[in-house]
Amino acid sequence: MAALAxxxxxxxxxxxxxxxxxxxxxxGAYQTLRKALSTAPEAVVESVKASGLRxxxxxxxxxxxxxTFMPKETSKPKYLVVNADESEPGTFKDxxxxxxxxxxxxxxxxxxxxxxxxxxAFIYIRxxxxxxxxxxxxxxxxxxxxxxIGRDVLGSGWDIDVILHRGAGAYICGEETALMESLxxxxxxxxxxxxxxxxFGVYGNPTTINNVETLAVVPAIVERGAEWxxxxxxxxxxxxxxxxxxxxxxxxxxxxxxxGIPFPAxxxxxxxxxxxxxxxxxxVIPGGSSAPVMTAGECGDLLMDFDGxxxxxxxxxxxxxxxxxxxxxxxxxxxRVLRFxxxxxxxQCTPCRVGSDWIHRIVARIERGEGTTGxxxxxxxxxxxxxxxxxxxxxxxxxxxxxxxxxxxxxxxxDHISRKACPFGAARG
Amino acid sequence: xxxxxxxxxxxxxxxGLSDETLRRIDEAIARYPVKQSALLPALWLAQQEQGYCSxxxxxxxxxxxxxxxxxVAGVVSFYTMYHTAPVGRHVVDVCTTVSCWLRGxxxxxxxxxxxxxxxAGQTTPDGRFTLRTVECLGSCGTAPMCQxxxxxxxxxxxxxxxxxxxxxx
Ligand SMILES: Cc1cc2nc3c(=O)[nH]c(=O)nc-3n(C[C@H](O)[C@H](O)[C@H](O)COP(=O)(O)O)c2cc1C
Ligand code: SF4
Ligand code: FES
Numbered sequence: 001m002a003a004l005a006x007x008x009x010x011x012x013x014x015x016x017x018x019x020x021x022x023x024x025x026x027x028g029a030y031q032t033l034r035k036a037l038s039t040a041p042e043a044v045v046e047s048v049k050a051s052g053l054r055x056x057x058x059x060x061x062x063x064x065x066x067x068t069f070m071p072k073e074t075s076k077p078k079y080l081v082v083n084a085d086e087s088e089p090g091t092f093k094d095x096x097x098x099x100x101x102x103x104x105x106x107x108x109x110x111x112x113x114x115x116x117x118x119x120x121a122f123i124y125i126r127x128x129x130x131x132x133x134x135x136x137x138x139x140x141x142x143x144x145x146x147x148x149i150g151r152d153v154l155g156s157g158w159d160i161d162v163i164l165h166r167g168a169g170a171y172i173c174g175e176e177t178a179l180m181e182s183l184x185x186x187x188x189x190x191x192x193x194x195x196x197x198x199x200f201g202v203y204g205n206p207t208t209i210n211n212v213e214t215l216a217v218v219p220a221i222v223e224r225g226a227e228w229x230x231x232x233x234x235x236x237x238x239x240x241x242x243x244x245x246x247x248x249x250x251x252x253x254x255x256x257x258x259x260g261i262p263f264p265a266x267x268x269x270x271x272x273x274x275x276x277x278x279x280x281x282x283x284v285i286p287g288g289s290s291a292p293v294m295t296a297g298e299c300g301d302l303l304m305d306f307d308g309x310x311x312x313x314x315x316x317x318x319x320x321x322x323x324x325x326x327x328x329x330x331x332x333x334x335x336r337v338l339r340f341x342x343x344x345x346x347x348q349c350t351p352c353r354v355g356s357d358w359i360h361r362i363v364a365r366i367e368r369g370e371g372t373t374g375x376x377x378x379x380x381x382x383x384x385x386x387x388x389x390x391x392x393x394x395x396x397x398x399x400x401x402x403x404x405x406x407x408x409x410x411x412x413x414x415d416h417i418s419r420k421a422c423p424f425g426a427a428r429g
Numbered sequence: 430x431x432x433x434x435x436x437x438x439x440x441x442x443x444x445g446l447s448d449e450t451l452r453r454i455d456e457a458i459a460r461y462p463v464k465q466s467a468l469l470p471a472l473w474l475a476q477q478e479q480g481y482c483s484x485x486x487x488x489x490x491x492x493x494x495x496x497x498x499x500x501v502a503g504v505v506s507f508y509t510m511y512h513t514a515p516v517g518r519h520v521v522d523v524c525t526t527v528s529c530w531l532r533g534x535x536x537x538x539x540x541x542x543x544x545x546x547x548x549a550g551q552t553t554p555d556g557r558f559t560l561r562t563v564e565c566l567g568s569c570g571t572a573p574m575c576q577x578x579x580x581x582x583x584x585x586x587x588x589x590x591x592x593x594x595x596x597x598x
Binding site (some may be wrong): 077086087088089090091092094095120126127128129130131163165166167168169170171182183184185186187188203244245246247248252253254285289320322323324328333336337340343344 | 461528564567580
């Protein structure tokens with residue numbers, strides 16, 4: 001396990017003038033774009049492939065491999081879509097990059113668009129991120145004026161347009177095909193796959209979609225080389241990574257470190273340990289609320305990377321890590337998680353539309369002390385009816401966490417049912 | 430993000446969009462390879478002018494983009510940030526999702542409710558504030574927090590919340 005020697009993604013986020021092109025350029029912004037444009041696009045793809053970079057949006061799919069899915073011989077325009085919808089509960093890393101280092105984001109987007117020979121890069125940013133939308137919008141205008149966006153970028157003969165598109169409040173639009181529908185001016189309904197975006201994306205044209213953080217790290221790979229990147233972290237889980245710490249932790253925030261940092265180092269050293277030193281850590285949601293919950297006991301030797309979390313039955317997801325201490329009622333916590341999914345289901349698939357609402361109502365009822373024996377079995381069987389039966393994985397993202405709470409904290413659910421009340425009383429909301 | 434659509438129940442003023450907004454909508458249309466992509470941007474422009482997306486504005490947008498008014502209405506209702514009726518001058522959206530909840534968002538909501546004399550989902554009789562609870566706003570490390578109009582307000586306490594509400598006339 002190799003540590004990260006210096007910050008890569010967050011190197012400049014503390015600087016007040018970093019959103020200004022001149023200041024950013026003085027610190028080296030767009031030098032790597034120049035370098036990339038002087039090589040063949042395929043060289044960038046190869047480099048990203050060799051680096052082992054896996055997507056930072058949630059699924060951890062190898063980025064370079066995804067890029068090779070784009071058709072080579074095609075008369076259709078190709079697009080890059082930047083997923084800046086960041087709506088997974090517990091996640092706030094892309095927002096930091098867009099607000100504080102928009103030119104790093106843009107440079108990554110441009111280099112990646114070049115690698116894909118895309119003619120348009122669409123940035124889909126969630127509607128609530130007004131500050132990031134304005135900052136990125138200004139950065140795009142500055143870059144356009146400087147000839148970094150538009151016709152014949154820096155004399156390369158390559159034309160690229162960048163279109164910043166603002167969402168309007170809908171979690172599901174973070175799902176890649178829902179996002180594309182929304183971008184086309186429709187309701188954000190996920191599409192049936194296949195066809196996949198690489199063959200049938202925005203307007204039916206070949207499209208690659210990546211997360212903001214995924215693209216923002218591409219300049220470092222091109223600049224320092226795939227080997228450097230692959231040397232950080234461990235095999236198949238490489239590179240620098242942003243972690244979002246929230247909940248019962250003393251110093252919540254975004255931390256950049258190597259992928260696969262052990263949980264105790266992340267929570268204890270970077271996060272400063274528990275918020276209330278008299279309390280003990282009880283549970284951790286390790287990858288946004290769609291990730292199955294972990295007990296504190298399971299986190300002792302946990303490596304915070306894709307494979308480390310998958311080995312323990314959870315996932316790194318969006319790296320939104322929520323800490324809960326022993327004051328938390330896990331039934332109430334699950335109620336809060338499931339309320340989100342009950343609200344956000346797009347409603348296209350019956351198991352998801354009905355199931356998300358149903359499991360939320362069961363858990364809310366148990367929490368109020370109105371649960372009955374049999375409720376937990378019903379809950380689990382409704383969850384089983386949701387997994388793997390829908391157009392997108394949203395339904396799984398609601399059902400699997402629910403099952404994990406019940407499996408790992410069953411006694412708390414049973415306590416609520418037998419006492420006909422929440423044993424935690426009104427503690428913490 | 431799903432949150433209840435709220436608004437004081439005035440009949441939406443029967444007013445179309447200004448020439449300036451229509452011009453900006455045409456600019457948005459010109460930016461995209463396919464006209465319909467400008468629907469969300471157009472609705473944003475309408476809401477910026479009117480405070481919500483009136484039926485008249487939706488009809489004008491439909492005509493410009495080349496879809497039916499019913500189609501536009503269907504899109505509007507999918508997204509929680511578009512209002513279809515006038516709302517308070519300041520819409521206070523308090524996040525109550527997991528990380529904010531762990532940091533006291535429910536107490537904060539109760540505090541604001543007491544302070545404004547309304548429940549979440551309602552608008553003050555003077556039309557000054559609309560209070561809503563919403564899902565994660567991507568600000569979980571600075572919880573609890575709320576969004577008012579374009580701005581995020583983070584690391585809130587009852588005291589800082591009170592001061593904030595004071596400043597909003
Ligand atoms: C319900 C749902 C919500 C999602 N939300 C986001 C999101 O907000 N941001 C994001 O980057 N990816 C999100 N994803 C993942 C995207 O579908 C897609 O996999 C990702 O943008 C690909 O980028 P990457 O390969 O760089 O990780 C979501 C997926 C699902 C199923
Ligand atoms: S699984 Fe749920 S969110 Fe996904 S398409 Fe079906 S109904 Fe919509
Ligand atoms: S949980 Fe409130 S901003 Fe994310």
